[in-house]
Amino acid sequence: MFANLSIPMNATAQGVDQFVSKVMTGAIAALLKRTEKLDVRVRAEPVAKLFHGSIDGFDFIGQGLLMHSGLQVDRMEFYLQALSIDFGALLRGQVQLRQSTQSSMRVVLTEEDLTAAFNASFLTEKLQQLSYGGQPLLFEKTRISINEDQFLRMQSWVYFGQVEQMLEIDITARLDFKGRRKLQFVEVTYGGDQRAIELGQMLTRHVNNLMDLDQFSFDGMKRRVDLLRLKDQQLTPYGVAYMEKFPQQHG
Template structure:
């Protein structure tokens, strides 16, 4: 089967094999996302003849303008593996199949605008509507509470400023204003830690109720962002560190790749 591929020049044949692998891998990875502006794949294999045995030295992917599950925007995502064992025969069939799961160093960048648009996603809205906590229902006369118009601003040193609104039966447009620190818990959950009511941003006549509601909203946020809910087919993401850089939020961690989509 490989004789025709290699012809009389083994080097050019394996170079062609690398090019084919790059193309097939890029097509497979694009299936992870609802939308992708750019997906680039680079395979390193030396000597290149190892590719025919399904052994490559490293596998690197970088993507920009990505959308997960139709509504979650990722500015940039990259990951790079160590040595990987693949089924080279599957590449010839236009697919990419791993012989065994592998891990990769990963980095994900979100921007502030995309984070705020994510609060309009159906998955997030479900967790913001009809919140039925004891603390809130005591204030609302027993009625569930819905939060709206959530806006997050990224600040230096992993700080965030959060604004939102809610309504009670006897009071409309109660302002929510918080300052919090972003942190990572169990490598998969984003925590809004040390939340503080930002009283200076709230009119004096509603500061009492706004302070209580703001703290309750912080608890809602703190249980919301879990990477396992994003469900990338065959790829499990884990975070070691996050940092705010201007209007961007950068996550560093790793990806466990069990299989590629469509394989």
């Protein structure tokens, strides 16, 4: 993943935490296409226990993140209370877990982030699996907004059949998580004429089957949501991340 790293044989224990933080920051940055800020903090007492791969706490705070899938995130936080890693792998610039672990999680998505997600290819390609009257559908210019009553509104232009045939759908819904991992549109209302309503209902069913967090997590990681807040034009899920192995860069 990275060039081999080394620490001087006479390095003090106090310098080891900086070395570990540096390697873990690089490993996380490699998973992302772009970052505005990454803050990784490793805690161990005494610090010398890091030589054995034992970490008391690990905090990760990222801002302005862009995934390789095209998903952008305003803020992502993970807080681990204990972690066991292979120190020898760190010297090779790699992070390898000795055992599975879990962390508390907080993610902040703005209206801009959500709008970008529904216009990114990894989602639009899945939405194109829908058809209406035997004709394939093309969703474009999707806009996501969060109302003051904590409902989410989704507006999108839908093209079908000949390109000149298009219709705007307008969906307002409360968000929920089924089984702590599947994002659901519930208490849904639709705008427009009967055809727009039918397309909106079809899109709602498809999105409810599509938005599984496990499909959008890093390899080796599963996320579960315990609380979901919509406030100040932001969607903020709180929950737990289960990590069986440290994610690796692909491609």
